[in-house]
Amino acid sequence: MTQLVRIATLALALQAVACGPKAQMMHPVVAAARETANGAALAIESAETTALLLYRAEQEQVLVRAKAAAWTTLQAKAELERVRLWWKPVWDAFHLARKAHAAVRASAQLAREAEVARIQPDIPQLLKVAAELGAVQDRIANLLTAARRRQ
Amino acid sequence: MNAAVIKEVVETAARLIGLIPAASEAIRAVLSDWCAENEIDQEPVLRAVLGDLDEKVAGVDSDIDAKLAGLGLKE
Numbered sequence: 001m002t003q004l005v006r007i008a009t010l011a012l013a014l015q016a017v018a019c020g021p022k023a024q025m026m027h028p029v030v031a032a033a034r035e036t037a038n039g040a041a042l043a044i045e046s047a048e049t050t051a052l053l054l055y056r057a058e059q060e061q062v063l064v065r066a067k068a069a070a071w072t073t074l075q076a077k078a079e080l081e082r083v084r085l086w087w088k089p090v091w092d093a094f095h096l097a098r099k100a101h102a103a104v105r106a107s108a109q110l111a112r113e114a115e116v117a118r119i120q121p122d123i124p125q126l127l128k129v130a131a132e133l134g135a136v137q138d139r140i141a142n143l144l145t146a147a148r149r150r151q
Numbered sequence: 152m153n154a155a156v157i158k159e160v161v162e163t164a165a166r167l168i169g170l171i172p173a174a175s176e177a178i179r180a181v182l183s184d185w186c187a188e189n190e191i192d193q194e195p196v197l198r199a200v201l202g203d204l205d206e207k208v209a210g211v212d213s214d215i216d217a218k219l220a221g222l223g224l225k226e
Contacts, residue, residue, distance in 0.1 A: 041176075042176055045175060045176045045179075046173075046176070048204060048207075049173060049175065052207055052208070052211060055208070055211055056211045056214070056215070059211070059212075059215040060215070060218070063215065063218055063219060063222060066219070066222065066224060067222050067224070070224070070225070071224060072224055072225045072226060073219065073224045073225065073226050074226070076219055076222070076224055077219070080215060080216075080219070084212065087208075091204060091205070091208055094204050095204070098204075
């Protein structure tokens with residue numbers, strides 16, 4: 001859903017470009033992309049903090065169970081390893097999100113420079129990277145929902 | 152800018168983030184402005200303060216491993 005909103009924002013900005021004089025109306029496209037990037041930076045940071053808290057809490061629960069049930073160290077380590085393996089795709093998704101965020105920022109910067117130079121910005125590329133960022137953010141949201149259910 | 156001052160700022164910011172993780176983005180923004188005002192390359196400063204995700208995950212794992220060792224479970 002969030003991805004659709006972001007794409008719609010960019011699409012509206014594109015529509016504005018198509019309807020008005022180029023020099024004045026190009027700005028909303030770049031602005032929308034930059035806004036997307038800024039919002040994503042905060043969202044990713046916040047999601048990372050949440051993920052780390054959940055990750056720690058899940059492992060601490062393992063320690064509580066290990067103590068209560070008098071597991072051996074080997075059993076506890078195996079269970080912790082199982083938890084850590086489950087989380088690996090989450091960390092991979094965050095790495096992807098950082099890359100996608102950097103791509104949106106870079107594309108928005110290039111588009112702004114093109115605008116200044118009165119060259120047509122690469123709008124399809126801007127839309128493509130924004131969509132990729134939205135997709136990975138949605139993936140992170142889904143993974144965190146699944147992580148909460150494990151607690 | 153004196154290196155000792157930069158070190159002090161980095162350590163203080165890192166402590167603050169450790170105490171209030173939810174403030175990390177605000178602290179990042181303040182640091183970014185501070186670096187710009189003082190003509191300091193912000194990338195190494197931010198990295199030193201915030202660390203990257205892998206370091207944070209490794210930090211959690213290390214804490215948990217230490218707690219496990221302290222439980223006194225049978226081998």
